Amino acid sequence: MKINSRIYVAGHLGLAGSAIYRALKKSGYQNLITRSHSELELLEATEVRNFFSETKPEFVFLAAAKVGGIHANSSYPADFIRENIIVQTNVIHEAWRHGVKKLVFLGSSCIYPKLCPQPIKEEYLLSGELEPTNDAYALAKIAGIKTCQSYNHQYGTNFISVMPTNLYGPNDNFHPEDSHVLPALIRKFYEAKLASEDTVNIWGSGNPRREFLHSDDLADAILFLMDNYDNSEIVNVGFGKDQTIRELAETIKEVSGFSGRLVFDNSRPDGTPQKVLDTSKINALGWKPKIPLKTGLEQVYQWYSSQQAD
Secondary structure, three states: OOOOOOEEEEOOOOHHHHHHHHHHHHOOOOOEEOOOOOOOOOOOHHHHHHHHHHHOOOEEEEOOOOOOOHHHHHHOHHHHHHHHHHHHHHHHHHHHHOOOOEEEEEOOHHHOOOOOOOOEOHHHOOOOOOOHHHHHHHHHHHHHHHHHHHHHHHHOOOEEEEEEOEEEOOOOOOOOOOOOHHHHHHHHHHHHHHOOOOEEEEEOOOOOEEEEEEHHHHHHHHHHHHHHOOOOOOEEEOOOOEEEHHHHHHHHHHHHOOOOEEEEEOOOOOOOOEEOEOOHHHHHHOOOOOOOHHHHHHHHHHHHHHHHHO
8 A cells, every 4th residue: 555545444433443544544644535324325235336436445444344242143143144244245346346456354253163273273264163142243254255255266356354353442332232242341340430339240151261452453463464465365363362251350340440349140141162363374474463451451441431521
């Protein structure tokens, strides 16, 4: 990408997209193209085609997606599979039709089988059954990967697919039921401290192990791959270290200053027992994360607190 290249960030208001947008601005790119949902409906093929015809982007970051935690994925699987497949297909197809030089598609670590070996290597894709609580979303993302690979094979495009681990950062979804575990916990601890409550209730046993990556680290990795990777094979992006949900909750408790007890609700599902990505591929290319989890949690907790105060 050159400093004046026409660069489209799809989903620039979301967690990953806003981090990519910030990273591009910080790096000095001057011709960034964005549209909010009200300005461009990515579910409508004609709107997407007209948008590409008018703006003629040279590079595309496809971060637009319908995302959510266990509750949302379990409750609205039809929405998750339909909307994600349509959005990514529309954008990828028009990127090919309008001669986009390179596209980065954001997948998810939930594409991998529920019980595959840890840490998870890229080649484990489609080697076993998916986690049933989010299989609709995972299948949509797998379809996106295969769409990029198919266009590369048939049309000679340069569409790459990146698989981030669990993300957190500014502009996340902090809904108490429909969000992922980390932002949900930040909200719970913030509200519990505000209300001087004695306990914070946490879904599940607290035993599952999860890896978390700050969205700014992901954006740094994605810009790195845009410049340094041209291959149809997927690339994992993660921190390389995991912890239990209980350990995560204890850290957020410390960051928030909450002094009460943690209560774990075993009637709620745990999801996959462990999920940590093997990042040796991107590490060998020369990229590593920079933001430790506690540092990132402090930053995001402060960001969330300031949003509530406004």
